[in-house]
Amino acid sequence: MAAITSKRGPSLNPLDSLKNKVGLPYLLLLPGMFWLLLFFLAPILTLVSTSTKVPGAGIGEFIQVHRWANYWDALSAMHTQFIRSFIYATLATLLALAIAYPLAYAIAFKSGKWKNVLLVLVVAPFFCSFILRTLAWRQILAQDGFLFKILQFFHLVNSSTQLTASTLAVITGLSYNFLPFMTLPLYASLERIDPRTMEAAGDLYANGFTTFRKVTVPLSMPGVVAGTLLTWIPAAGDFVNAQILGNPNTTMIGNVINAQYLQTTNYPLAATLSFILMLAILAIVLVYIRRAGTEELV
Amino acid sequence: MNKFSRWFSKNLIRIYAVVGFTYLFIPIVYTFVFSFNNYVKSNLVWRGFTFNNWKNPCGVLDICPALGNSIKIGLIATTGATILGTLIAFALGRYAFKGRGIVNTLIFLPMATPELVLGASLLTMFLNFGFNPGFWTIVIAHIMFCISFVVVTVKARIASLDPRLEQAAMDLYANEGETFRRITLPLVAPGIAGAALLAFSLSFDDFIITNFNSGTTITFPLYVYTHAERGLPAQANVIGVSMFMLALIIVLAGQFVGRKRKTTA
Numbered sequence: 300m301a302a303i304t305s306k307r308g309p310s311l312n313p314l315d316s317l318k319n320k321v322g323l324p325y326l327l328l329l330p331g332m333f334w335l336l337l338f339f340l341a342p343i344l345t346l347v348s349t350s351t352k353v354p355g356a357g358i359g360e361f362i363q364v365h366r367w368a369n370y371w372d373a374l375s376a377m378h379t380q381f382i383r384s385f386i387y388a389t390l391a392t393l394l395a396l397a398i399a400y401p402l403a404y405a406i407a408f409k410s411g412k413w414k415n416v417l418l419v420l421v422v423a424p425f426f427c428s429f430i431l432r433t434l435a436w437r438q439i440l441a442q443d444g445f446l447f448k449i450l451q452f453f454h455l456v457n458s459s460t461q462l463t464a465s466t467l468a469v470i471t472g473l474s475y476n477f478l479p480f481m482t483l484p485l486y487a488s489l490e491r492i493d494p495r496t497m498e499a500a501g502d503l504y505a506n507g508f509t510t511f512r513k514v515t516v517p518l519s520m521p522g523v524v525a526g527t528l529l530t531w532i533p534a535a536g537d538f539v540n541a542q543i544l545g546n547p548n549t550t551m552i553g554n555v556i557n558a559q560y561l562q563t564t565n566y567p568l569a570a571t572l573s574f575i576l577m578l579a580i581l582a583i584v585l586v587y588i589r590r591a592g593t594e595e596l597v
Numbered sequence: 598m599n600k601f602s603r604w605f606s607k608n609l610i611r612i613y614a615v616v617g618f619t620y621l622f623i624p625i626v627y628t629f630v631f632s633f634n635n636y637v638k639s640n641l642v643w644r645g646f647t648f649n650n651w652k653n654p655c656g657v658l659d660i661c662p663a664l665g666n667s668i669k670i671g672l673i674a675t676t677g678a679t680i681l682g683t684l685i686a687f688a689l690g691r692y693a694f695k696g697r698g699i700v701n702t703l704i705f706l707p708m709a710t711p712e713l714v715l716g717a718s719l720l721t722m723f724l725n726f727g728f729n730p731g732f733w734t735i736v737i738a739h740i741m742f743c744i745s746f747v748v749v750t751v752k753a754r755i756a757s758l759d760p761r762l763e764q765a766a767m768d769l770y771a772n773e774g775e776t777f778r779r780i781t782l783p784l785v786a787p788g789i790a791g792a793a794l795l796a797f798s799l800s801f802d803d804f805i806i807t808n809f810n811s812g813t814t815i816t817f818p819l820y821v822y823t824h825a826e827r828g829l830p831a832q833a834n835v836i837g838v839s840m841f842m843l844a845l846i847i848v849l850a851g852q853f854v855g856r857k858r859k860t861t862a
Contacts, residue, residue: 573718580711
């Protein structure tokens, strides 16, 4: 720290400056790493330790017996919800990609001096509370909501159609709520593309679509990878969308874990499910990163 | 035909963008319109226009204390996470040291872990140690999950700096401290400001982690969630829309100042 605070000249003591050079990065890391070790890593270890406990004699009492079979039990009981969560998250991510890519493309290449304003407008809706937005969607999609009436006018739905409390509503809600996590990385990678590469493709007789497919898309892959990950991870662990926009048949693993923690208070089962969810997501993410060929994410 | 298809493809993306923005803003417009609803008990059916909710945003029980908690937690967590994360970003962006891989992993893991697991595991630990959840456990949790986002944002800014600027300062006999204070820090500052804004928005809007570690403390998202089934007052819409407008003003003002500085520099 002396190197930063001293005002005049380099330190006179050569040993002192050597010590600073070696120790400074660790000094900078210390408080943040301490925080993450104490409030991220230690809780995860507590979670693992809780996951192998079994209910004891008293209510809310659990004994550590290192019962790893808990994992098998939890998986066989809840595999439907796990699979459903991953399918919903994947569909929601693809939908978000389909919406965000043209949006990010338009902002990066077609917006001229409005670029910054449009970029702010993409993020701004997400400052209006997450829960409020999801509740708004429920009202909008409801049978007496205005979107339903518009669709009815065009005969796209009839009075027996149910838009809320459906799989479609949950997936749409997930993709809507995590859209900025998709749009911003996409925009960042598209904006970095040198327009001359596209001009060069045009000079080499590629038409607009070929240029897009062979130049723009490959160069924007880092944004696609980052965006899909940042959307997929929270979507796979979410329970709010399924709670507000779903029905009992759209229950995701997040709903189960949440209920096991806060209503049933079966902490070992909740911990087991949480740890399986974390490992499954990590495994899928690592495979995905390996296949997409982007190593440096952070 | 070629001309037409070019016109079409050129404008297709614009049409698509308009549709995309409409989709983004539908819930906001809905929330805005219903903030003027002369509601009775629950704000689900339109009962006529009124300014009452906007004149009296604190008119319902508990809503403003919840908002106050969210703002307090947001400010404390943002300060904490921005300081801790910026220090880490400088270590990673400026120094070679042993154990870099471990640090990178520890930064990456919280971002790859669903919020549910972060919140649940933290609660499990607090309960195991007989720690009662409340205001400060929310702050602890928020600092924890914001750090990684701050590190990533600030590190990207540090990586984009032109190293020649610092070399030039050193050539002009500035020592390490002066170079840092007068060249590096001002250049990284927009990145730090962006990271702080991101941390505040993540903290302010967080529901899942907060829900686990709140005890009896109520934040604004918790208020909205718990009142959703019993009927949400239109005041919640007023606060939601105000936050949206406030964010819009702050960010646009930031953009404007940034552009002005760029043109005068």
